[in-house]
Amino acid sequence: MSQRLPKNPAFDFRKYQPFAFAPKLNDRTWPDKQITQAPIWASVDLRDGNQALIDPMNIEQKLKFFKLLIDIGFKEIEIGFPSAAQVEFDFTRRLIEDNLVPDDVTLQVLVQAREHLIDRTFEALQGAKRAIVHVYNSTSKVQRDKVYQLDKEQIKQIAINGATMLKDKAKNYPDTEWVFQYSPESFSQTETDYAVEVCDAVCEVWQPWLGQAVILNLPATVEASTPNVYADQVEYFCRHLKHRKDVIISLHTHNDRGCAVAASELGLMAGADRIEGTLLGNGERTGNMDILVMAMNLYTQGIDPKLDFSQVSEVVQIVSECNNLPVHPRHPYVGELVFTAFSGSHQDAIKKSLDYNEKHQETDNHWDVAYLPIDPSHIGRGYQDVVRINSQSGKGGAAYILQRHYGFDLPRWTQIDFARVVQAQAETLARELKTEELLDIFTNAYLSQDTFHLSDYTISNRGGEVTFQGQVASPEQVFEVIGQGNGALSAFIDGLVKATGRQIHVTNYAEHAIDRVMRTDNETGNQTNAAAAAYIQLAVDGQIYSGIGTCNSTVSAMLKGALSALAQAW
Template identity: 55%
Template sequence: MSNINSSFNHKKYRAYPSIPKTDRRWPDQSIKAAPLWCSVDLRDGNQALIEPMSPSQKLDMFKLLVDVGFKEIEVGFPAASAPDFDFVRQLIEQDLIPDDVTIQVLTQAREPLIARSFAALKGAKKAIVHLYNSTSTVQREQVFKKSRDEIKTLAIQGARWMQEFAAAQSETKWSFQYSPESFTGTEREYALEVCNAVINVWQPTPDNKVIINLPSTVETSTPNVYADQIEWICDNISHRQSVSISLHTHNDRGCGVAASELGVLAGADRIEGTLLGNGERTGNMDIVTMAMNIYSQGIDPKLDFSDMDRIIATIERCTQLAVHPRHPYAGELVFAAFSGSHQDAINKCMAIDAAQRIEKPETQWQVAYLPIDPRDLGRTYQQVIRINSQSGKGGVAYILEQDYGIQMPRWMQVDFSPHVQQHAERSESEVSATIIHDIFSSTYLAAQKTASIDNYQLNRQSNADSLEAQILDTNNGAVTINGQGKGVLDAFVKGLSASIGSDIVLIDYSEHALPSKKGAENEQAEAIAYVQLSVQGARYCAAAKCHDIVTASLQAVLNAVTRSGATCQRSKAELAAV
């Protein structure tokens, strides 16, 4: 493609500089415990919505965040808007904040805004006031047109004003937080200089820490560079034991989660983000994804996402943003397997897992294609195997077993799969469990409507069993089958062979009890039998259900014969009687 007169021109950009760091340690670290989480859904997430949340939606979101387990929640920017101010007041005045939860508000480093923020927090038991001002090169030079010293002075003065207002409201336990906005667009030595200046004002102690938040306001580098920046700050910041290093990454390059994870390896203590990543432009760091990544490594994330459907429903209702079906952990299809080979592997692995957990409930999860157990998020196994034209016999068999208790033997799975495949290709859509069951019934059970076992008499002898069975055939009326063989099925097959005048061979047979239906605990369990016959050299499969396993077995054989197109003929005696 020609670049002549094209606006797509990579030469207008420059590479983000790497850090010449020879002592980096974070690549050899691993996450061993969850960081402290702070949700910014009600502030950063809310300001990114086309239609900001209503008061009732905000309250629903706050309650969800509390239920999930957040101990720090940024509830708004009360100095920026009346709705945010009123919401903070509602939480405090109606005593809606649990004792173990600390609310946080954001403010710029301007005295009237700081005053308004403290007014909003009047009467709070404890609160974090989050102070920020932009320190980046482009903001200083092109937006504010201020020098480094002027920007640093603004941060210092903001920190002093916060101290003064906090002293005037001593009934509240205050925590202070500072963000050099656009930290990743700021020279790191200068960012450190400003942060240390603010820390020097606040004079934190190990028992009364301050939070230094290092935002990737616009993601501009690979996550490893961000990790280098965080490790460098951790190594050089003053009062490190009295400072909680916090990260606030955005997702412009699609690496917000990765940047935060590597930042934790580099020494960060705290993470700010939103549930499912809603935020400015491409979004904030997705706390669900990062927390579940930690969970999948056998570490308690200190957040509870076991009711994922409720979480998604609340977020979609409050933000009016749909969750992508492939969103990590939360999407409708993230645990779904359509591929036949994937379904077969999942089916086999889950059968092994279920068997192992009977004896050892603490068995570690090892299932192909599923990084975590979907049940941990409130998802059912019915949502794992999804059937379309790409699916195979294992997935179809799994659906029938999970939803209907039908445990098709493998030879029937092979026979049945093409029937579902043909339906999927014709419909060009996903095939539901109900439709799969309908196809199974019409393929293997429907023959019972044209020819059925009425009754039978079995005479067991030492050398051979003798069977007499009465069949009701819609075409030929009542037909009696007589046969002898080694067992009831052998006798019936031989009797059928004589009746239809064709060579019939029983190839395979399987049977099992079906699960009892709800409300039918005292009734006899229904059984299902599966057979594969050879009729004149061609193979036919069929199945049948009945409370009597012998009747089910005989009917399955009869269904297979009916599928072959053969019909039972009346004997001369029966014809004479008619």
């Protein structure tokens, strides 16, 4: 009987209260909306992601990451907090002075609403063609009451002051096209009507209706509610903002409840235009919204994500090298195991779906495969990732691997027989079986039997009756096999019955051509080819046994298959 863990008296749900900042929105419209196009994407890997690393990136790592973001297709990239550290300032200058920013890419930087920090920020951006200056201050009730100890009017004035400073400082740099962005930090924990009030006040300063480009960013700085509540907050905000049509609404969700992607998706349905996030979700605490996941979610719905993840393994490698963070093997779309099925029923369904697709390519070219939301090859992953074998696997998985890798198309009755062999081996080893091991198990079980050897034989056909005549040698004796039947196999079986005295008849038979190199011979090192594979199931003295034979000749493969099955019974 297992011992229970001692209860922690501090684990007390009564310390917490239900979420208190949901707006009243009885006529919400977002549940009836669908996402039909990609949002404006903004990567914050080099700022929000970088500040959450144990060891922040150096300039060379940032340059490598920046190039990756460009290659993927990002047009807006938050590169840092240039007023916060010298390395951030120097990286900004490096991008501008070395002309590393494509003309269609806009740099974004973050700054607090404080004058000397804003001065330093504009100094860092001098010479940029187009830049987003992102200013913020926290508006949530907990920050107002416990951190700043200021009332709503005082907090709003901080936002107004920051917006005014941005507008005034930008006039000193007329050669740059400036975009102003404001975030009511902790929007998700702010009364939504108050967030509207603060953002309206900021807009009065910037006057986007007169042509100034403005982004209002609504962060779930701490994810504190279910995604539907966040969507209500976004829809309420969009409805009540005075100059909604003149601004871009951006979302920046975090993953404290594990729902950052869902919150951004629903927020997009609720009226947002733009999404901020990071690749693989790196960020403070549980991380930022994972742009790769959200983009690939759109991809699975037939929507162009406007970002290129066709070589996702290379993306993951660079991100991991720069962030020095591992990727979970179950991470959506990119984890080592996300396209892998160990379950027997899953493997069988995948195999049958893929087989069906291959037979109906001309009439059905849309991806629809059980347990695989996308084709792994579309993002540079191989089919070897799809099916892996352990003790939980069934007949379909082993059959899939033998078919895809080695050209053996096992009939169902052979699949059942082989599955028992594979499961026994996996249980003995207590681990996953490698692809090469699976072929070895298959070969040892069916193709390497040395109980019987077929010597020279002749097959003749007179008047529709086929006669087999030859010798079959076992370790103990040599059988003279002479038999008649309506075909080579039936004549051979008739001869075996007469020679051995055993009751033998064929219960199942299948064959197919194979055109792949089967294996490397362990003794000679030579690769051997087989043109045909024959699968035979025999009833021997009332018991069922399966055998397989391969050879350049279909008839020889058939006879070898019969001996392979007979060897199981001997």
